[in-house]
Amino acid sequence: PPRNPPPPSFWSRLWAAPMLHLGRTVLYRYVHGKIYHASLLHKRFPNDHTSQLEPDSLDHFFFSCPLRFAVWQECWRLLFDVPSPSWHSIKSALVTQSWPDLHEPLTLNPPSLLASAIIVGLWRAHWASVFDSSPFIPQKVVTSIHRNIISINRKSSLFPPT
Incomplete structure (x- = not known):
């Protein structure tokens, strides 16, 4: 289990939120600290030198790595009315399921999706x-x-929620 387990209300929101299955699985593994990254691999395989090349943490792997953060930041700007998101604010939105306002054309879809x-x-x-x-x-x-x-938007406009 995670070191600081989220409250039951988090799990209720996570399971109720419309999400792509793989996205929910990855987020679940992130919250539980079970995404393989260099420091976790080093704990499991201490003699493997490839996992020791660069300092790494789960937050670095998932959010703050400059390459990944560039993707998060650009996508976040495309979706949400947030001109310069930090990786902390993105992480917070994901783990609390509390979202900034969406840009108008995207409001057909839940932010979690x-x-x-x-x-x-x-x-x-x-x-x-x-x-x-x-x-x-x-x-x-x-x-x-x-x-x-x-593609998700097109499907939503073809089959709006009833």
Whole structure:
């Protein structure tokens, strides 16, 4: 379990929030501290020198790494009326499920669904860089996430909530 477990109300909000399945899974693993990153790998495999190359933490892996933060920041600006978000404010919105105002054309969708599209895009880009040696290029990741959000928006306009 997480060191500082969230209150039961967090879990209720997380399970009730409309999200992409993979996005919810990654967020759940983040809250539990179970996303593999260098410091966690070093704890499990202390003799593996590749996990010791650079100081890392879960927050660095998920938010504050300059490449990932560039993606978070650009996507956040596209979705929300927040001109210069910090990684702390993005993290806070995700773990509290308390969202800033959406830009007008995106209000058909719940913010949690759109934020989960960012999580999924980052997750896929990360693992593509690990397993396929695809370079993690923030602008390409943002473009991919933006395409997915446009697709989500189209589906929402075709099938609005009743």
